[in-house]
Amino acid sequence: MTSKKLNSVLARNTENAPQSIGKYSQTVAFSHYNNLSAQLPIDPKSGKLVTGGVKEQAEQCFKNIKVILESINHVMNDVVKITVFVKDIKDIDAVDQVYAAFFSTYVPARTVVAVADLPKDALVQIEALVSNGEGTIPNAPQAGDLIKLANNTARAPLSTLSAQTVAFSHYNNLSAQLPIDPKTGRLITGGVKEQAGQCLKNIKAILESIDVPFDDIVKVNIFLKNLSDSEAVNEVYATFFPDSAIARAVAYVPARTTVAASALLMDALVQIEAVVSHGDGTPPQAIEDRHGIVIKATNSENAPKCSLSTQSVAFSHYNHISAQLPLDPKTGEKIVGGVKEQTEQCLKNIEAILENIDHGMEDVIKVNIFLKNVSDIDAVDEVYKTFFPKGIPARRIVGVTNILKDALVQIDVVVANAEGTPPNR
Incomplete structure (x- = not known):
């Protein structure tokens, strides 16, 4: 699909924000959204966590987001959704003081959750979903007049x-x-x-x-x-x-x-x-x-099924994939093995879902990884890079207290849908 009429996946990085810990991009745009990797409180010059408490760390997370946005000609008011992960829910008041300074005239949608652990033992991690008014059709800027509606x-x-x-x-x-x-x-x-x-x-x-x-x-x-x-x-x-x-x-x-x-x-x-x-x-x-674009819900026999969720739901230019556990689709049971084997099974399930809707892993724009033990990141990355050798998708990793089926890892993704979802296509 190389037609100029089609959106393309656009991964970008700037030296003014922390370089990735692993194979992923700082921001990946597709159609009318930029998906940013979750930002840790890392000083981009030193590559280390900033000194100080949660306020200083939250400020660095937002500074990193702001710098990434500036590098792609966007501003903080283009943020549509913010997700804040903290290690201690009591820290949210301090985070909010910083947050308010970055969103003084407009506030996006927001999710706040405390999790068991974060990479590099950070106290806070923040990610942003950002509008992309110009779209990503090569050589053909589009829909520059779209606006946010809060x-x-x-x-x-x-x-x-x-x-x-x-x-x-x-x-x-x-x-x-x-x-x-x-x-x-x-x-x-x-x-x-x-x-x-x-x-x-x-x-x-x-x-x-x-x-x-x-x-x-x-x-x-x-x-x-x-x-x-x-x-x-x-x-x-x-x-x-x-x-x-x-x-x-x-x-x-x-x-x-x-x-x-x-x-x-x-x-x-x-x-x-x-x-x-x-x-x-x-x-x-x-x-x-309203009937010109439809919701397309799809399940594959080659991935685990659940009566309460659809494996893939496409609308317009995005596919949303249900979180995948390391389950064997034939038995519905958790596979045998450690975190490497479990990561591989999660990604195989995602790959099977995408193949069923005529997409591939190269269409993935955002990956969300939930780990029972954040210390397993290196082991996960060994497997991850075999599925994403170019390291293009944006990414988020958080440590959680538990995962369904007592799994060690769970992964969900957001995927490009180049053809959109008009009826009968």
Whole structure:
């Protein structure tokens, strides 16, 4: 596919930001989004963690993001979504003081989660999803008039530090929703089932406020304080998906990733975020026929299946892949072996999913790796570089307290979809 009418994967790096620890790019653009690798508090000159506490580290993370954006002619106000990983949830107030200085006039959608560990023993790691108004069609800048649309509704919890949803081009990116009653601003009473229900109700209220159906969700990320609560959350989840007669007819469920959090804001038991299709794009471009771009959900027999998630959900120019565990697709059981073997199986499952939709690993633009032991990074990278020899995708690595099926590693990816998703293609 070399036609000038097609978007291309554009990986870029600058010497003014930390060089990658492993084979990945600082930012990878495709179509109307730039996907940045998660930034650690590393001084780009020394290649080492900055001295100081969490405030100094958070500031360095944001400085690194800002420098990367400047290198591709973008600014902080082009950030659509921020994800903050901290080792100690109590540090978030200090991080927020720094955060507010970088987003003084506009606040993006946001997710905050405490995890068990971060690379280089950092206290904080921050990643950004950024608009790319000019698109990535070679020699043909496009859609320079697209704008961000940040929306809030009183029917869902409000925050001065984040917009509930930020739309750009054909996607809405929602802030992670906590189980907060929007009327009181407090956590609801009850256990994890009640909390999961409230998170999903808040997401639904946000989508209704922007006239977007619940079944336009293409990817869901669930953060659990106790991974053992996953079955209880699944019971509630199944009552929300599918949401419409059309979705029920085809048994549509979004792609999904479940992550063990060491702690969540307000001491919540669960937090849920959603990535949502935006059929009419963002004006001032002409409003498109909502049926001109469709959601395409696909499963392959050559990768593990789950009744609560679809392996790949494509919309417009992106494919969202459910997190892959090191499961043998034939048996559904975890494979035998250590972290190397498990990493290889996760990536084989991803490769099989992509081959099933006529894509390949070279179309991957972002990789998210969750490790039981962050010290396994080097072993993971030995396998990783055989699947990504050019090291193009942007990347995030976090350490978690536990992984489903007691796995050592879990991987999900975001993939380019050059042909888009018009009907009958």
